[in-house]
Amino acid sequence: MPVRHAAIPLLLASLVPFAAQAQEADAATAGNWTGSGELGLALARGNSRSESLNTRLRFSREDERWKNAFSASALRSRAEVQGDFDDDGIEEERYETSANRYELGGSSAYKFDPRNHVSGSGRYENDDFAPYDYQATVALGYGHRFLDSERTKLVGEIGPGYRRARETETGEVQSSVIGRGLLDFRHQLTGNTELFNTLLVESGKDNTFAQNDLGVAVAMNAHFALKAGLQARHNSEVESADIKKTDTLTTVNLVYNFR
Numbered sequence: 001m002p003v004r005h006a007a008i009p010l011l012l013a014s015l016v017p018f019a020a021q022a023q024e025a026d027a028a029t030a031g032n033w034t035g036s037g038e039l040g041l042a043l044a045r046g047n048s049r050s051e052s053l054n055t056r057l058r059f060s061r062e063d064e065r066w067k068n069a070f071s072a073s074a075l076r077s078r079a080e081v082q083g084d085f086d087d088d089g090i091e092e093e094r095y096e097t098s099a100n101r102y103e104l105g106g107s108s109a110y111k112f113d114p115r116n117h118v119s120g121s122g123r124y125e126n127d128d129f130a131p132y133d134y135q136a137t138v139a140l141g142y143g144h145r146f147l148d149s150e151r152t153k154l155v156g157e158i159g160p161g162y163r164r165a166r167e168t169e170t171g172e173v174q175s176s177v178i179g180r181g182l183l184d185f186r187h188q189l190t191g192n193t194e195l196f197n198t199l200l201v202e203s204g205k206d207n208t209f210a211q212n213d214l215g216v217a218v219a220m221n222a223h224f225a226l227k228a229g230l231q232a233r234h235n236s237e238v239e240s241a242d243i244k245k246t247d248t249l250t251t252v253n254l255v256y257n258f259r
Contacts, residue, residue: 033258035059038227040253049095050079054251059258067109067117074102075249101127115145119157121180123202130247131238135165135209137202139180150188157182163204169239178204192219208236217255225255 038056056073077099082091102125109119124136139161147154161180166173181201189195198213215229231249238245 032063033059033061035258037256037258038253040251048080050077052077052099054249054253056253065111067111068107070106072102072104076100097128099129101125101130109143115148117143119143119159121157121161129243130233131168131235131240131243131245132207133166133168135163135202137161137163137178137180139178139202141180141182143182152188153184153186155182155184161202163202163206165207167239168243174206176204176206178202189216193217194219206237208234210234222259223257225257227251227253227255229253 036056036058038054040052040054042050042052044050054073054075056071058069058071060067060069062068077097078095079098080093080095081098082093103123104125105121105123107119107121109117111117119141120139121141122136122138124134126134139159141157141159141161143155143157145153145155158179158181161178162175163178164173164175179202181199181203183197183199185197187195194217196213196215196217200209200211202209211231211233213229213231215227217225217227219225229249229251231251232246233248234246236245
């Protein structure tokens with residue numbers, strides 16, 4: 001099994017003890033999963049040519065003691081690019097893949113009371129245009145709900161974890177203990193408009209990864225919404241001068257909510 005794919009079973013295995021306990025929760029709440037699917041597509045033809053697709057799926061289930069969440073996302077783009085691809089001093093134009101990334105994540109949390117919980121989480125990402133070919137992390141954490149009103153919610157988590165990653169430039173595989181922090185903020189601006197911001201930080205001796213998702217969603221009806229978002233991703237350690245430490249992604253997606 002390739003090294004990068006070996007990290008996926010590690011991620012899933014970390015959640016088994018929590019998921020097994022969650023299955024023993026009140027059977028009356030079984031099947032109460034909610035979720036959303038997002039899709040954004042852009043095509044350009046004529047004087048320029050490009051294609052971009054981003055998509056995301058999220059599902060969660062919560063009862064008095066347990067909260068489980070799973071997510072998957074993908075980004076793929078193709079565009080006309082210019083460069084000296086053959087090192088012959090002649091600029092050429094090609095239609096090539098310019099972004100190719102997918103991410104899987106999951107968490108399971110046991111709630112001591114309405115404001116405090118302990119969680120297990122895992123995340124795996126593969127990115128062909130980043131400082132790391134892949135990053136896989138598992139973590140345990142203590143969480144606290146700082147705000148929990150009808151309109152405003154703020155949840156934080158902090159705890160230790162483990163990361164395995166492979167550098168794009170050197171091919172070196174890094175393994176290290178990390179500290180993981182998460183802040184999830186949501187505010188209902190109006191009856192159909194929600195503001196959200198999620199910050200994730202995974203910091204270890206080899207690299208600090210940070211991702212912030214800021215956006216606003218406007219519901220059109222019970223199932224469909226439009227969402228505009230700005231995502232910023234940062235890796236503190238980059239071996240190549242050709243690879244930037246920070247990537248940003250601006251999206252406008254159609255959202256379908258599963259009830």
